[in-house]
Amino acid sequence: MAVYSLESSQDSCYEGTTVLINKLNIRNQNILNNAEAAIVTALSLIHI
Numbered sequence: 001m002a003v004y005s006l007e008s009s010q011d012s013c014y015e016g017t018t019v020l021i022n023k024l025n026i027r028n029q030n031i032l033n034n035a036e037a038a039i040v041t042a043l044s045l046i047h048i
Contacts (some may be wrong), residue, residue: 014027026032
């Protein structure tokens, strides 16, 4: 998984976190990593 070194005060992160703002509104990095992996896996199976 990608690891970002962002300060939690940046506009591109949820307040008080280093999690990038995302369309799933997931604010926990581990949960976001799992969700992204599941989405990519599912999409890769559709495009076989």
